[in-house]
Amino acid sequence: MIQLIIGQLLNGAIVGSLYGIVALGITLTFGITGIVNFALGAFMMLGAYFTWYGYELIGLPYPIAVIVAVLLVATLGLVADLGLFRFTRNNLVNGLLVSIGLISIIEASVLLTWTSTPKDLSYVLPGSLRVGGILLPKIKLAVFAVLLLVIASTYLALTRTWIGRAAFAYAQNPEAAALMGVKTNRLQTIVTVYSTALAGLGGALYASLYSLEPTIGAYYVLKAVESAILAGIGNTIGALVGGIIIGISEGIGSVFLPTAFRDAYGMLFLVLILLFKPSGLLGSK
């Protein structure tokens, strides 16, 4: 039983930090461009497929396959920004429509190219660590560590660098940021592309753990939006915390309650927290 619960905690934390890394992209993109980019889920799915292709079909070492996949997804993110999102900035509805259209295009392309048959990566990092009688698979620990590291570095970059401070300033007051000399168009492009790269990384890591299907993006992006709202939109670390809370409550919930309703357990948390704190768990007013 203990092994089961610990296992579910770790699973919940990993799945949750995958939600979290997509949620971070959602929150950043929304804060800087005013768009809820649902297509981040599709970019995550692309990251997973690119990694599978590089690792399984080309035979690249896994870390290289991940890096190549992230770069490819970021490039597509840049194309999407310059070709589409640039024209929908600060327009929630248009941005939403464009992102939904983009999801269809990306999903259909993947379906056409790689069919709907689930894909699996052969073991990337086999073996487990035994800690106090409990088995912890190495790959899950590694994925979790990378996700934490990337989210923490993003937070540091946002608070310690000029571009990060410009992003924070822009989120508070776009016009004042422009008056400080922030090149606002460029900032929006950088944030959009960085967010797609984060989603791509989430997908690339996902690929080492679970089966790939063209629809995973839709599932993850909904959870990511949920996490972002749970934490309070605009909160960097909160995106991770929100993701992990949802991931763990799904994991633990399905140990004691019917697994079929696992999606509801995280939702329950969201509803409860928003009832008592409408601005989100860590949100300010």
Place this chain on the structure above:
Amino acid sequence: MLEVAALDVFYGKQQVLRGLNLRVGQGEVVALIGPNAAGKSTTLRVLAGLKKPATGNIALAGRNIGALSTAQRVAGGLVLVPEGRQIFARFTVEDNLLMGAYARRDRDSSRGDLERVFAMFPRLRERREQRAGSMSGGEQQMLAIGRGLMAKPSLMLLDEPTLGLAPIIIDELSNTIHNLATNGITILLAEQNAAMALSCAHRAYVLESGRIVLDGEAAALANAPEVKQMYLGS
């Protein structure tokens, strides 16, 4: 320093500036006064590059800046302290000031300039770590000016700095403007509070419905019957 010629500006179909000509000499404090909606703010926004004019010329230190972005104008020494302060409410006072140095090439060494701003506004030093949004209107105005100073401007545009401030704070603000001028910063001050603006400025323009209707020495304008009647309430 600043030469504006034949500026026409529209919001949609509505023309808000009509053939505006304006000149600010090196080291001058020039006031732009006029009633609400006369086009004062629009003038400053156009100068800062936030709003594109339909036609007209803007030259800074002899160089045409009409095609430059806001960021390029800031880097070139033209800084707008906007109406309503527009400080970064969730940043500390210090982070607000540091943001002011964003456009500078040497921004990484801008920390030293904090001291100069604090020397001018001792209250900001006391509140250094405080969230800017929690300060009073007067303090926020000082912060907005301090933040503008961090860009090391040669020309500072001040948009309605007295808006919503108590008379005692307005006096303080007049002193600040004198101080800035003594430090070699050229100032263009848009104000509804004509008495304050005319007492600070060397020269002034009176703007009505997008047109300059009067201009001249500030002291002379303060005694002109039209100005007295319309703007000084006597």
